[in-house]
Amino acid sequence: MKITNAIERLEALGGDKWAVYKMARQMMADGHDVIEMAIGEPDVPTPEYLIDAAMAALRSGRTGYASSAGENNLRHALAERYTRQADREILPEQVLCFPGTQTALYAVISAVAASGDEVVLGGPMYATYASVMASTGAKMVPVPLQAENGFRIQAADIEDRITPGTTLIFLNTPHNPTGAVLTEQDIADIGAVAASFGQIEGRDRTA
Numbered sequence: 709m710k711i712t713n714a715i716e717r718l719e720a721l722g723g724d725k726w727a728v729y730k731m732a733r734q735m736m737a738d739g740h741d742v743i744e745m746a747i748g749e750p751d752v753p754t755p756e757y758l759i760d761a762a763m764a765a766l767r768s769g770r771t772g773y774a775s776s777a778g779e780n781n782l783r784h785a786l787a788e789r790y791t792r793q794a795d796r797e798i799l800p801e802q803v804l805c806f807p808g809t810q811t812a813l814y815a816v817i818s819a820v821a822a823s824g825d826e827v828v829l830g831g832p833m834y835a836t837y838a839s840v841m842a843s844t845g846a847k848m849v850p851v852p853l854q855a856e857n858g859f860r861i862q863a864a865d866i867e868d869r870i871t872p873g874t875t876l877i878f879l880n881t882p883h884n885p886t887g888a889v890l891t892e893q894d895i896a897d898i899g900a901v902a903a904s905f906g907q908i909e910g911r912d913r914t915a
């Protein structure tokens with residue numbers, strides 16, 4: 709059987725952390741009192757109105773394919789919301805919906821970073837980022853997050869790690885797992901670093 713590069717890239721990562729997670733879940737199912745500090749499973753119940761709306765939609769026959777870009781009314785609602793938030797016009801055609809963050813990240817990284825391109829991001833990081841990154845072939849360049857900076861990623865630390873191979877800077881705020889929230893100044897500083905490296909080897913990296 710032919711094994712693709714993607715499988716080879718992922719094989720090296722192993723699944724140790726998921727083995728711990730599965731063991732904890734099994735212990736809970738067996739009645740042990742476990743405090744789970746792993747993935748961000750919400751600890752509040754799904755609101756009744758969402759369950760009712762989903763059930764009503766299913767019962768009314770909405771069981772077929774949806775638009776893969778996202779339902780039109782949702783794309784319009786999101787465009788309006790982000791137009792207000794960003795204070796510039798965002799069109800519904802500029803909104804794409806994904807079934808989860810991993811899929812969205814995979815699509816964005818695949819679109820922007822060629823295999824071997826570098827992605828700078830803060831570490832520690834969310835549990836699945838290494839696998840998402842590895843599956844695209846992009847190279848992860850972690851910036852250690854420091855307690856003395858409140859675990860907020862620093863523009864100067866990012867700057868130190870930018871090379872001609874850098875295509876992406878990942879910002880996660882509020883950050884998981886540290887909970888750090890970037891300030892407007894942090895984001896402006898990081899933006900200035902990105903802009904200053906924007907034109908390398910004729911490639912526009914600021915888009």
Ligand SMILES: Cc1ncc(COP(=O)(O)O)c(C=O)c1O
Pocket residue numbers: 747748749807808809810811834880883884
């Ligand atoms: C920072 C971060 N990225 C990604 C995810 C995963 O998102 P999804 O389950 O939508 O793929 C989470 C989930 O908690 C997260 O905290």
